[in-house]
Amino acid sequence: MIILSGDDLDVNKLYRISVLKEKIEISESAKNNVLRSRKSLEKIISSGNEIYGVTTGFGSLLNRHVDEKLELQKNLIRSHSSGTGKYLKPEYVRAVMSVRLNSLLKGFSGVSIDLIDRLIFMLNNDIIPIVPEYGSVGASGDLAPLAHIGLAIMGEGPVLYKNDVRDSNEVFRIFNIEKYEFKEKEGVALINGTSMITGILGIELYRSMNLIKHALISSMMAFEALSGTDKAYREWAIASRPHNGQITIADNLRFILKDSEIVKNANKIKIQDAYTLRCIPQVYGAVLDAIKYSINVANTEMNSATDNPLVYNDDYISTGNFHGEPVALAADFSAIALTDLGNMIERRIARLVDTNLSGLPPFLVNNYGINSGYMIPQYTAAALCNMNKILSHPASADSIPTSANQEDHVSMGANSALKLIKIRENIERIIAIEYLIAAQALEFKKYNTSNFIDMVYKKIRSRIDQLENDRPPYIDIEKILEMMNNDLMEFINSIRI
Numbered sequence: 001m002i003i004l005s006g007d008d009l010d011v012n013k014l015y016r017i018s019v020l021k022e023k024i025e026i027s028e029s030a031k032n033n034v035l036r037s038r039k040s041l042e043k044i045i046s047s048g049n050e051i052y053g054v055t056t057g058f059g060s061l062l063n064r065h066v067d068e069k070l071e072l073q074k075n076l077i078r079s080h081s082s083g084t085g086k087y088l089k090p091e092y093v094r095a096v097m098s099v100r101l102n103s104l105l106k107g108f109s110g111v112s113i114d115l116i117d118r119l120i121f122m123l124n125n126d127i128i129p130i131v132p133e134y135g136s137v138g139a140s141g142d143l144a145p146l147a148h149i150g151l152a153i154m155g156e157g158p159v160l161y162k163n164d165v166r167d168s169n170e171v172f173r174i175f176n177i178e179k180y181e182f183k184e185k186e187g188v189a190l191i192n193g194t195s196m197i198t199g200i201l202g203i204e205l206y207r208s209m210n211l212i213k214h215a216l217i218s219s220m221m222a223f224e225a226l227s228g229t230d231k232a233y234r235e236w237a238i239a240s241r242p243h244n245g246q247i248t249i250a251d252n253l254r255f256i257l258k259d260s261e262i263v264k265n266a267n268k269i270k271i272q273d274a275y276t277l278r279c280i281p282q283v284y285g286a287v288l289d290a291i292k293y294s295i296n297v298a299n300t301e302m303n304s305a306t307d308n309p310l311v312y313n314d315d316y317i318s319t320g321n322f323h324g325e326p327v328a329l330a331a332d333f334s335a336i337a338l339t340d341l342g343n344m345i346e347r348r349i350a351r352l353v354d355t356n357l358s359g360l361p362p363f364l365v366n367n368y369g370i371n372s373g374y375m376i377p378q379y380t381a382a383a384l385c386n387m388n389k390i391l392s393h394p395a396s397a398d399s400i401p402t403s404a405n406q407e408d409h410v411s412m413g414a415n416s417a418l419k420l421i422k423i424r425e426n427i428e429r430i431i432a433i434e435y436l437i438a439a440q441a442l443e444f445k446k447y448n449t450s451n452f453i454d455m456v457y458k459k460i461r462s463r464i465d466q467l468e469n470d471r472p473p474y475i476d477i478e479k480i481l482e483m484m485n486n487d488l489m490e491f492i493n494s495i496r497i
Contacts, residue, residue, distance in 0.1 A: 005030045006105030009098070009302040011295055014199070015206040018095035023124050026105060026116065033107025034116055041110030041311050045069075045184060052309055052318055053188040059140070059403035073187030077154060080147035080191055083132030088145070088200075090128045090160055092421075095199030096142075097123055097149060099302050100190065108305035108312060109189040118153055118180050127171055130158040137402055138324035138413030141306060142196035145414070150190045155179025193306035194324040200417035201331050202298045204424050208291050208338060211427055212284065213492035214484055215341060216249065217456055218434040219280055220256045222348045223263075224449045225441035226358055228277040229270040230254065230263050238281055245285030245292070252495050253280065260450035274357075276347045283344050288497055290337035294330035301327050325396065328413025332394035335420045339385075339392040342430045346381040349434055352441050353378050364440045364467065371470045374440060377433045377477065384426040391419045432480035435460060435488075440467055456491055463487065 002013050005027040016022045041054075050056060050065065057064035058076060066072045088096075101119045104111050122128070129152035135144030151157030155169035156179075169179045182190075230253070231237075238250040257263050272278060308322045353374055355362040365373030395415040401408040439460045442449060449457065463483060464476050 001025060003027050004098075004102050004105055006033060006102055006107070007303050009102045010299045011202040011206045014095055014098055014202040014302065017098045017123070018199070018203055019091045021094070021126060024098070024101075024120060026120065030105040030107075031113060031116075033105060034111065034113050037107040037110050037311050038112050040313055041185060041316070044311070044314065044316050051316060054184050058188065060406040069184045070182065073182040073184070074154065076187040077147050077150040077182070077191070078156070080143050081151045081157065083135035083144045083148055085132045085134040088131045088133050090126075092200050092203060093128050093131050093149070094123060095203050096131070096145065096195045097129075097199075099199045099202070100146065100149070100193055100195040102302055103193055103195065103304060103306055104189065106303070106305045108310045109307040110185050110311040111189045112183050112186065114183070115153075115180070115186050115190070121175075121177075122153070122159075125175070126161070127152075127168070128160045129153075129168070130160060130165060133418055136196055136414035137400065138194070138197055138328055138411035138415075139322060139409070140308060140403075140407055141192040141194055141322040141324070142414055143191050145196045146191035146193065150182070150187060153180045153190075154182060189307045192308050192322050194301060194322065194327055194413065195306070197324045197327045197331065197411075197413035197417045198298055198301045200414075200421065201294070201327055201334070202302065204331075204417070204420045205291060205295050205298055205334065207424055208334065209295075209497065210492060211338075211424065211431060212288055212291065212341070212497060213495040214431050214435075214488070215284065215345065215427075216252055216495055217256065217453075217488075217491055218431050218438060219284070219345070219348065220253060220450075221438035221442065221453055221456065222352055222434055223257070223277055223280075224260060224453055225352060225360070225438050225445065226273075226277060226348070227262055227266045227270070227445075228273050229266040230257055231267060232272070232278045233257075233281060241282075243285055243289060245287070245289035246281045247285070248497055249285040249288060250281040252497065255494075256452045257450050258452075260453070261447035262445060262449055265447050274351065276344050276351065280344070283340065287337040287341045290333055294334045297326055297330040324411035324413035328396040328411035328416045329394075331413060331416035331420050332392075332396050335392045335416065335423050336394070338420075338423050338427050339388040342381075342385050342388055342427045345430050345434050346378070346385045349378050349381050349430075349437050352437050358441065360441055360444050364437065364444070365470075367469070373467060373470070374437050374473060377437060377473050380477075381430050381433045384430050388423050388426050391423050395419065428481065428484065429477065432477050432484060435480050435484075436464070436473070436476050439464070452491070452494070456488065459483070459487055459491075
């Protein structure tokens with residue numbers, strides 16, 4: 001059980017709620033925050049003053065008075081459910097809902113405890129709204145995707161329940177509950193926030209940390225296969241440029257390589273290595289620092305009030321907290337960092353299969369010519385890198401005005417987050433290829449690897465035989481991908497980043 005308070009959600013807890021489907025409840029302090037905020041809003045409403053989002057239209061319609069307060073909220077949800085494209089995976093929708101819930105718990109949004117309870121109920125019973133992936137410009141919040149969640153909450157949209165797409169009201173009836181009726185301001189409070197960007201970003205950052213650990217291990221398999229020298233990893237040399245990531249990566253590399261006969265021999269005969277071996281601490285360290293920076297941004301955003309307007313005591317003001325720029329930039333920064341991680345890995349893969357650079361048999365097979373060996377997996381890695389380079393162009397560098405120029409600068413952060421999913425998936429595949437190719441390359445080494453790398457090698461060989469005659473490599477790549485989330489997890493748990 002995870003307790004949400006509005007103040008201490010982070011990427012680890014978000015992953016547990018969204019992917020592992022851990023149950024949630026809210027703290028007593030969060031409940032009090034919600035009740036206090038709702039009471040303040042009701043007092044403001046009773047004053048009879050014009051209130052944006054309660055007695056007015058939205059966006060450029062802000063000067064249009066509206067008497068039908070409850071119908072206004074319903075129509076907001078209906079009109080803003082304008083997404084298109086493939087549906088987000090349920091784990092991402094769960095993440096979006098969790099972030100939105102936690103934001104509302106801060107007590108600046110004026111929602112009722114009933115809406116909070118409905119969100120908790122849907123998450124704990126895995127009733128997940130169907131949300132198209134495209135439609136948000138990342139300011140004013142993630143309006144369209146969050147509106148699709150609202151549509152399901154009010155019983156007018158589809159949900160995924162027990163692996164079946166059903167009408168949300170039909171599912172609510174299974175539990176003998178009524179469809180939700182939005183109260184004053186609750187529609188705009190639900191949809192006006194950065195929860196899609198932040199939810200997806202949080203999940204991808206959690207996964208990225210594990211990928212960096214895998215990349216460390218696969219890089220050291222390749223390092224040993226290429227008879228690398230670890231002179232450049234010496235503690236004093238690394239400490240002379242004290243970036244946190246560089247130091248952390250080098251510490252782990254020394255841990256992985258200790259007792260390697262290959263490295264011990266290489267240190268006697270080699271002065272230096274190519275950059276893809278020598279500069280792993282510098283490059284991977286920079287990637288790690290970028291991901292950690294983005295995690296800090298995501299954690300802050302998860303515990304922020306990103307609604308508009310905000311309520312505080314008797315004050316009710318329009319703010320800019322809905323603007324997704326902080327998380328948009330973090331998502332784009334992460335995308336660029338992961339893309340370059342893949343670039344370095346692909347160059348090592350190319351080095352491994354090139355007999356002129358590796359000193360190993362061409363494409364890592366003895367009977368070459370009749371066999372092409374692992375020639376083409378490098379092509380695959382190159383294709384994935386190319387795709388990542390295209391996707392890593394920052395969406396946040398663009399802005400297209402919306403709502404008749406009332407909302408005249410937007411973050412495009414949702415697209416940043418969606419691109420990050422694809423880049424992270426591609427990096428996972430590139431790492432899998434390095435594992436596969438490096439394990440094959442180790443078959444030709446005279447000296448022993450480190451004990452750590454030997455254990456990883458044997459684990460891979462327990463599922464994938466040495467390549468002696470051509471077979472479809474895609475089968476091996478898929479096995480490695482599966483192992484990265486199962487058999488090989490025990491090794492990344494030894495990495496401390």
